[in-house]
Amino acid sequence: MKNVILRNIENPNSHRIEEYIKAGGYFAIEHAVNEMTPRDIIDDIKKSGLRGRGGAGFLTGTKWQFASLDPKFPKYIVCNADEGEPGTFKDRVILERNPHQLIEGMVIAAYALQSIRGYIYVRAEYPHVEKILNEAIKEAYDKGFLGNDIMSKHFRFNLSVHRGAGAYICGEETALINSLEGRRGEPRIKPPFPVNAGAWAKPTIVNNVETFANIPYIIETSPKAYSFLGTKDSPGTKLFCVSGAVNNPGVYELPLGTPLREIIYEHCGGIRGGRALKGVIPGGLSTSILTPDKIDCPMDFANLSKHGSMLGSGAIIVLDDTTCIVKIYERAMRFFEHESCGKCTPCREGTGWMRTILGRIEDGMADMEDLATLEDAALNVAGKTFCPLGEGAAHVLLSAMKHYRGEFEYHVKYKKCEVTDPSQRWGHLSMGELD
Amino acid sequence: MDTMRCAADTPAPLGAAKDGASESAMLKDKIKVLKKLYPHARSVLLPALYAAQQLYGWLSEDALEEVSRLTGVSPAEVKGVVTFYSLFKTRPLGRNVIYLCTNVACLIMGADTLEDFLHNTYSLSNGETTADGRFSLVIMECIGACDKAPAMLVNDDCHFNISMDNIREILDNYK
Ligand SMILES: Cc1cc2nc3c(=O)[nH]c(=O)nc-3n(C[C@H](O)[C@H](O)[C@H](O)COP(=O)(O)O)c2cc1C
Ligand code: SF4
Ligand code: FES
Numbered sequence: 298m299k300n301v302i303l304r305n306i307e308n309p310n311s312h313r314i315e316e317y318i319k320a321g322g323y324f325a326i327e328h329a330v331n332e333m334t335p336r337d338i339i340d341d342i343k344k345s346g347l348r349g350r351g352g353a354g355f356l357t358g359t360k361w362q363f364a365s366l367d368p369k370f371p372k373y374i375v376c377n378a379d380e381g382e383p384g385t386f387k388d389r390v391i392l393e394r395n396p397h398q399l400i401e402g403m404v405i406a407a408y409a410l411q412s413i414r415g416y417i418y419v420r421a422e423y424p425h426v427e428k429i430l431n432e433a434i435k436e437a438y439d440k441g442f443l444g445n446d447i448m449s450k451h452f453r454f455n456l457s458v459h460r461g462a463g464a465y466i467c468g469e470e471t472a473l474i475n476s477l478e479g480r481r482g483e484p485r486i487k488p489p490f491p492v493n494a495g496a497w498a499k500p501t502i503v504n505n506v507e508t509f510a511n512i513p514y515i516i517e518t519s520p521k522a523y524s525f526l527g528t529k530d531s532p533g534t535k536l537f538c539v540s541g542a543v544n545n546p547g548v549y550e551l552p553l554g555t556p557l558r559e560i561i562y563e564h565c566g567g568i569r570g571g572r573a574l575k576g577v578i579p580g581g582l583s584t585s586i587l588t589p590d591k592i593d594c595p596m597d598f599a600n601l602s603k604h605g606s607m608l609g610s611g612a613i614i615v616l617d618d619t620t621c622i623v624k625i626y627e628r629a630m631r632f633f634e635h636e637s638c639g640k641c642t643p644c645r646e647g648t649g650w651m652r653t654i655l656g657r658i659e660d661g662m663a664d665m666e667d668l669a670t671l672e673d674a675a676l677n678v679a680g681k682t683f684c685p686l687g688e689g690a691a692h693v694l695l696s697a698m699k700h701y702r703g704e705f706e707y708h709v710k711y712k713k714c715e716v717t718d719p720s721q722r723w724g725h726l727s728m729g730e731l732d
Numbered sequence: 733m734d735t736m737r738c739a740a741d742t743p744a745p746l747g748a749a750k751d752g753a754s755e756s757a758m759l760k761d762k763i764k765v766l767k768k769l770y771p772h773a774r775s776v777l778l779p780a781l782y783a784a785q786q787l788y789g790w791l792s793e794d795a796l797e798e799v800s801r802l803t804g805v806s807p808a809e810v811k812g813v814v815t816f817y818s819l820f821k822t823r824p825l826g827r828n829v830i831y832l833c834t835n836v837a838c839l840i841m842g843a844d845t846l847e848d849f850l851h852n853t854y855s856l857s858n859g860e861t862t863a864d865g866r867f868s869l870v871i872m873e874c875i876g877a878c879d880k881a882p883a884m885l886v887n888d889d890c891h892f893n894i895s896m897d898n899i900r901e902i903l904d905n906y907k
Binding site for chain 2: 479482
């Protein structure tokens, strides 16, 4: 398999600019600036079919074109390195090990949009990453890939890091822009979209770390070569970050469309202890759970939505038969309640109600009426929230209740967990016993 | 057990404020530099709050007032912003802050038993500080280390694959 995003990753110094250049890095920006017009670049990104890797899967070339067609200047290039979706740790690898590929992608975007200023919005939970990025940015300035006269072509682009402060909602692009502007990270109403009125009311593109990391490859090969990887609807490779009950959790770069079975049983070495699969959360905690019969689902945008879920961030959380679904979703709802920004009532109040009822069920204090109330609450949140956070909270719960109904009812009826022997859970074993 | 240390801005120890006037001047200079990173002065607010937090260890009412004065953002606005984000310290915390992730990937690997351990050993609950001021506990949502779960940060150091076998040993390094 070809490594596009994690190229050179075996090199322990892959984060240094000399090593990146030795591996062919910063060739794409030279090629772009010397041989291509900004419009050529946008056309190539459009032709490649690249879709955003931050969750929504929006076409990157189309986003860039919208921003480029807006006559307002200056334009801003913003990298979303907030990576807050539970289960997600794939941008972290790029930020730690391949920061120059991200920077190069951003410089190419800047050239395509004639932007002079960019920001990388990094979550505060990655304190070491900020340091790595600042060092990489300095290296890029020293080599003339950033600054006021990039490669002596009178092309100017300056870049700095902006640190978040522990709010999941700031991963949502309009909340991120508010946070960048020094405000509370509440989402803004759309339209206007950031491509027309983003940071400081100027045209702004917000792209995920992994999205930017794809750009150099597309420019240095060809859109066609890129669309060869992956599937027609979802071209390219994807970083899948797998956690939970597998033998080899970690980040795997694989073509989009790779079947879930192959990821879990081949790349990740199967379920720990040879246990049975109970379910898979395929794209981060905000995406609906898949039951084991969906194990052959190809991991791409189209097929996951066909199965009622989403590719999301590519964060695969694997649950085995020792896991209590009620406990998982009680914890999940605690997350949504904690991270709700409070701007709209259905989400602010609804996540709290749902968490309270889930807590009662988990603690064996609930009756059947509570199950009906829980479902009713979720249905009253779904479709009524200002942004996708509240919507996601309701959806993931409804799908868990649908597919694992028996387990919720067992909790209510017998006031305990169906999972036979909770002492068998991994956390209660010492690490030595796991092997 | 895996550890990743990070020397990035270790906060000044509590009570380090010997000479209020020179600290104020330092903060003023720092914010002046930070302002250049943004097209509008008020956007410096988050970095300015971090700078104040690093200097004073936490963000007291006085520190917030000072940030308001130095950034030109109204005191009410500053308060609104600082309370929105969970990682600004609006009260003094212990010498070492344990940021323990208990989100789903860590939960299924036993993060709840670690939370119980901290409660039983140090009487620590979320948001609390030990009587000797050695540790504070902040329960986190996912910190992006789910393949090495359970995970936690202590100050700016990442610790991975924590278990009942090694948590005590890890924490022994923080006095
Ligand atoms: C609640 C919420 C949280 C989000 N968190 C992130 C995130 O942490 N990182 C990210 O890249 N995108 C996140 N997004 C998606 C962004 O809003 C946006 O779509 C994305 O940054 C666009 O980049 P892309 O087109 O390259 O994917 C989030 C969206 C929502 C609704
Ligand atoms: S859905 Fe939740 S997070 Fe989104 S705007 Fe409403 S309260 Fe805020
Ligand atoms: S769930 Fe704990 S690090 Fe991701």
